[in-house]
Amino acid sequence: xxxxxxxxxxxxxxxxxxxxxxxxxxxxxxxxxxxxxxxxxxxxxxxxxxxxxxxxxxxxxxxxxxxxxxxxxxxxxxxxxxxxxxxxxxxxxxxxxxxxxxxxxxxxxxxxxxxxxxxxxxxxxxxxxxxxxxxxxxxxxxxxxxxxxxxxxxxxxxxxxxxxxxxxxxxxxxxxxxxxxxxxxxxxxxxxxxxxxxxxxxxxxxxxxxxxxxxxxxxxxxxxxxxxxxxxxxxxxxxxxxxxxxxxxxxxxxxxxxxxxxxxxxxxxxxxxxxxxxxxxxxxxxxxxxxxxxxxxxxxxxxxxxxxxxxxxx
Amino acid sequence: xxxxxxxxxxxxxxxxxxxxxxxxxxxxxxxxxxxxxxxxxxxxxxxxxxxxxxxxxxxxxxxxxxxxxxxxxxxxxxxxxxxxxxxxxxxxxxxxxxxxxxxxxxxxxxxxxxxxxxxxxxxxxxxxxxxxxxxxxxxxxxxxxxxxxxxxxxxxxxxxxxxxxxxxxxxxxxxxxxxxxxxxxxxxxxxxxxxxxxxxxxxxxxxxxxxxxxxxxxxxxxxxxxxxxxxxxxxxxxxxxxxxxxxxxxxxxxxxxxxxxxxxxxxxxxxxxxxxxxxxxxxxxxxxxxxxxxxxxxxxxxxxxxxxxxxxxxxxxxxxxxxxxxxxxxxxxxxxxxxxxxxxxxxxxxxxxxxxxxx
Numbered sequence: 204x205x206x207x208x209x210x211x212x213x214x215x216x217x218x219x220x221x222x223x224x225x226x227x228x229x230x231x232x233x234x235x236x237x238x239x240x241x242x243x244x245x246x247x248x249x250x251x252x253x254x255x256x257x258x259x260x261x262x263x264x265x266x267x268x269x270x271x272x273x274x275x276x277x278x279x280x281x282x283x284x285x286x287x288x289x290x291x292x293x294x295x296x297x298x299x300x301x302x303x304x305x306x307x308x309x310x311x312x313x314x315x316x317x318x319x320x321x322x323x324x325x326x327x328x329x330x331x332x333x334x335x336x337x338x339x340x341x342x343x344x345x346x347x348x349x350x351x352x353x354x355x356x357x358x359x360x361x362x363x364x365x366x367x368x369x370x371x372x373x374x375x376x377x378x379x380x381x382x383x384x385x386x387x388x389x390x391x392x393x394x395x396x397x398x399x400x401x402x403x404x405x406x407x408x409x410x411x412x413x414x415x416x417x418x419x420x421x422x423x424x425x426x427x428x429x430x431x432x433x434x435x436x437x438x439x440x441x442x443x444x445x446x447x448x449x450x451x452x453x454x455x456x457x458x459x460x461x462x463x464x465x466x467x468x469x470x471x472x473x474x475x476x477x478x479x480x481x482x483x484x485x486x487x488x489x490x491x492x493x494x495x496x497x498x499x500x501x502x503x504x505x506x507x508x509x510x511x512x513x514x515x516x517x
Numbered sequence: 518x519x520x521x522x523x524x525x526x527x528x529x530x531x532x533x534x535x536x537x538x539x540x541x542x543x544x545x546x547x548x549x550x551x552x553x554x555x556x557x558x559x560x561x562x563x564x565x566x567x568x569x570x571x572x573x574x575x576x577x578x579x580x581x582x583x584x585x586x587x588x589x590x591x592x593x594x595x596x597x598x599x600x601x602x603x604x605x606x607x608x609x610x611x612x613x614x615x616x617x618x619x620x621x622x623x624x625x626x627x628x629x630x631x632x633x634x635x636x637x638x639x640x641x642x643x644x645x646x647x648x649x650x651x652x653x654x655x656x657x658x659x660x661x662x663x664x665x666x667x668x669x670x671x672x673x674x675x676x677x678x679x680x681x682x683x684x685x686x687x688x689x690x691x692x693x694x695x696x697x698x699x700x701x702x703x704x705x706x707x708x709x710x711x712x713x714x715x716x717x718x719x720x721x722x723x724x725x726x727x728x729x730x731x732x733x734x735x736x737x738x739x740x741x742x743x744x745x746x747x748x749x750x751x752x753x754x755x756x757x758x759x760x761x762x763x764x765x766x767x768x769x770x771x772x773x774x775x776x777x778x779x780x781x782x783x784x785x786x787x788x789x790x791x792x793x794x795x796x797x798x799x800x801x802x803x804x805x806x807x808x809x810x811x812x813x814x815x816x817x818x819x820x821x822x823x824x825x826x827x828x829x830x831x832x833x834x835x836x837x838x839x840x841x842x843x844x845x846x847x848x849x850x851x852x853x854x855x856x857x858x859x860x861x862x863x864x865x866x867x868x869x870x871x872x873x874x875x876x
Contacts, residue, residue, distance in 0.1 A: 259720055261876065284722035291720065295712035299554040300547060311543040312721040335554075355722070 211270065212237045212359045212390035213258060218267035220253055220414075227253035228264065229414035235407075237358075240381070240391040242405035244398065244502065246512070250414040251394040252292060252363055258392065259289050259361050272359055285314055288357030288389075290348050292364050298337030302328050302347055305336060306354060313355030326350040326380060342373025349380060360384065362393040366400060378403055398502035410506055417509050426500050429508045431458060431470040435477060435497045438466040440490040447488055454480040466494070470504070540723055544731035545738075551705065552739070561700075562743060566693045567750050570686060573812075574755050577681040585649045588614045590628040594635065597660030598627060601652050614638075625649040627657070683758065686751035687838035688811040693743060694770065695805065695831050698777025699784065699798055701739075702732055706785035707794040716876040725875065729782065736774050744770045748842075760845030768848060769841055769855075773834040776858040779865035780830065786869040805831035833857040 213235035220228040227250040235241040243251045256262040258269055260276040260283060269276065274283050296305055306319035323332055326346040331339060339347065345365060352360055365381070366374040374397075381404055384391065395401055401408045402422045410418040410425070418425050435457075440446045446467070451460040456473030457480070471477040474497060485492055507513060536542055552558055584602075588609045589595035598606045609617060614626040618638060624646045625639040635657055639646035709715045718728060748766070751757035759766065784801060788794040808822075809815060809831035818826060826832050837854035840846035848855065 261716065261720060281722065284720075289717075289720040291713060291717050293713055294717040295714065296717075297547065297551060297709075297712075297714065299551050304547070304550065307538075308543045308547055309721060311538050311540040312723040314722075351717075 210237045210273070211235065212239070212272060213241070213392060214268075214270040215254075215258070216268040218254065218257065218269065219265045220250075220257060220262070221265055222253075226250070226414040228257070228267070231267070231411075231414065231416060233409060233416070235390060235392055237390050238388055239406045240385050240393065240404050242401035242408040243392065243394040243411060244396065244401050244408050244506070245394075245411035246396060246506075249411040251411055253414075254411070255361055255363050255392065255394055259287065260284070285355060286358050288352035288355060288360040290352040290360075290362045290365060292367070294348060296336050296344070296347065296351070299335060301333050301335055302339075303332050305347065306350055309351045310354040316354050316356040319354065322350045322353055325353065325383075327376075340373070342369050342376060345369060345373070345377060346380065349377070353384075357389065359390045359392070362391065364394055364396070366395070366397065374400070398506070402502055408502065410502070410509065412506075412510055418505060422502055425502060425505045429470075429500065429505050431472060431500045431504065431508070433471040433474040433477075433497055434500055434504055435469040435471050435474070435481065435495070436466055437469075437481070437492060437496070438494040439485055439492045444490055446490055450484055450488075451481070454484060456480065468507075470500075470508070471497070541727045541731060541734070544723075544727055545734045548705075548731055548735035549738075552701075552735070558701075562693070562697050562739075563746055566689050566747050570682070570689050570747065570750060571754070573685055574682040577685075585625075585645055585652065586623045587625040587627065587649050587653060588617055588623040590614055590626070594627050594629065594657070598653055598656050600660060601656035604649065604652055604656065625653055627653055680755075682751070682755045683843055684814075684839070685812065686747065686755070686757045687842050688835050690744065690747050690770075691773065691809070691831055691835035691838055692806065692811045693747060694740075694773045694834060695777045695802060697739070697743060698736065698774050699781040699802060701736065702778055702781030703785045703788075703794045703798050704791065705732070706782070707788050707791055710785075710789060710874065710876075711791065713876075719875050729870075732782070733775065733778060736778055737771065740770055740774050757842070759842050761841035761847065765848050765851075766838075766841055769834075769837055769851065772855060772858050772862070773830075773837075776830050776834075776862040776865075779862045779869065782873075783865040783869040786873045789874070805829050808832070810835055828857055830858060830861045 215233040218228045218231040257264045409416045456476035458470045460469040617623045618626045630636040784797045808826045833854040837851045
């Protein structure tokens with residue numbers, strides 16, 4: 204590897220993969236520098252899992268080049284397997300085994316790595332060490348899945364939707380774990396359809412839709428790129444009193460407004476002007492306000508702006 | 518001075534931990550743990566065959582020769598009839614005797630006829646009646662001084678090896694080997710595939726052949742218990758003979774188990790749901806349960822399908838087990854059956870490896 208170029212944990216060029224009638228990867232390019240946490244975002248069916256499974260050497264691409272830790276699956280698969288930690292979506296570990304037994308099994312496949320006991324401590328499952336997996340909560344199972352990915356002391360971790368289906372507390376616990384792993388200097392590629400997760404954990408994110416990257420950058424850059432700082436969301440009126448949408452779009456400090464599932468979403472550039480203007484307009488139309496929320500623009504808003512759809516629509 | 522033994526100790530403990538930490542050891546341990554923590558599986562593999570053998574053994578046990586109940590009208594007649602051990606003679610009045618005959622309490626009534634003649638009253642469509650008539654007449658004639666022109670004597674053959682239970686135990690053993698081989702492979706593999714566990718293992722550096730090998734190894738160890746329990750039960754409770762060498766029996770069981778394991782692996786190589794694999798397993802095993810002579814001789818089926826029956830793996834296993842246990846046949850005499858099993862094993866295993874779905 205040349206001195207000048209920063210070493211890449213993952214490098215994808217022009218990746219293509221088509222299933223019968225679905226394009227899962229459509230000429231994808233990605234670079235993940237070593238030591239970074241990289242997020243692949245997108246709704247279900249965007250091609251995130253296919254992409255990550257190609258990187259994991261579990262699925263063969265139709266064409267394109269994938270370089271993982273400077274190696275290729277075709278020639279170095281044994282070496283690569285030793286250096287990667289993988290967490291798959293929806294793996295159900297054997298319910299009849301205990302936490303310790305499962306980790307000892309996974310540990311036995313790797314040449315190096317800490318003892319199973321140490322990993323159990325790392326993911327805070329000491330109390331469940333001898334419990335069967337069948338009796339663990341969703342969050343505990345997910346932490347065990349992460350532990351199984353860590354037994355070989357991997358340089359690069361692939362986490363496919365690590366917090367999907369978890370309650371908020373379990374998600375935060377897992378985030379803290381992933382942050383610890385980042386501090387330990389591991390490279391991480393994770394997929395998620397939670398934007399807050401990506402904003403909190405990832406240095407760079409790629410937003411995927413229909414097998415393509417539609418945006419790439421730091422979370423801050425992406426949010427800035429849509430030129431909207433705030434989002435105003437409100438519900439007003441009712442079936443009897445329809446809201447006239449047209450004037451809303453031209454209010455001061457508002458860039459766009461659209462009605463959605465009974466509420467209205469407005470993108471605001473100047474919140475301090477937009478909110479009074481909105482209240483005045485509703486007053487003019489004589490429509491009572493039932494709910495009003497504002498929040499700073501997030502990656503979710505980036506996705507909505509770019510695709511016109513919500514991340515979890517599908 | 519102490520360093521040498523200490524070093525040796527460290528060496529053995531490293532060797533032991535290296536063995537314990539070997540992927541194949543760990544995978545095989547997983548097989549055992551999963552099996553032993555599944556009470557239903559334990560029941561079907563270990564308890565059920567014994568219950569079946571016990572039940573069938575009791576139902577078809579050999580009874581002592583039956584003593585027939587007959588009646589006689591005069592004390593003199595009764596006395597001469599009592600010389601026959603297989604008859605139990607009661608005295609009746611002529612009226613009471615007929616009553617007992619009609620109600621089935623006795624199979625035959627002997628009464629004096631005209632002169633010195635005797636009348637036997639019995640139902641000639643009832644086998645017991647016909648037997649009783651022959652026995653009674655022989656006793657009466659001998660009592661009257663008949664001497665048989667040809668001398669004869671009986672030698673009773675009732676030794677273990679020719680009873681139904683002797684036929685049954687090797688059959689059940691074969692059925693058990695097939696069941697645990699095919700079910701053990703089929704359900705475990707397809708369940709792991711359905712839960713994406715196989716895919717997860719393939720994502721580790723685990724050598725894939727270790728995964729399949731762990732099934733073979735765990736079957737091997739379980740086999741000792743499985744065969745031991747059933748053969749031991751038969752030998753202790755029903756005195757079923759084990760005339761061949763135990764080593765031959767062990768080798769035979771091993772080869773049978775591996776052959777069925779290969780069939781199970783092939784069945785499980787593509788299926789993605791438990792329903793699908795159950796269906797295939799039933800389709801594969803059902804004909805063998807019926808045709809291969811578990812409960813009755815496969816010879817009863819028409820000659821046309823005999824060649825087909827003979828190449829079924831379960832037929833080969835059961836034939837070989839019976840020959841080994843009941844006739845003491847060695848492995849050389851069992852070569853044809855072993856060859857059939859070898860073919861099944863090699864073909865199924867090769868095809869299964871080729872088409873196995875690793876995700």
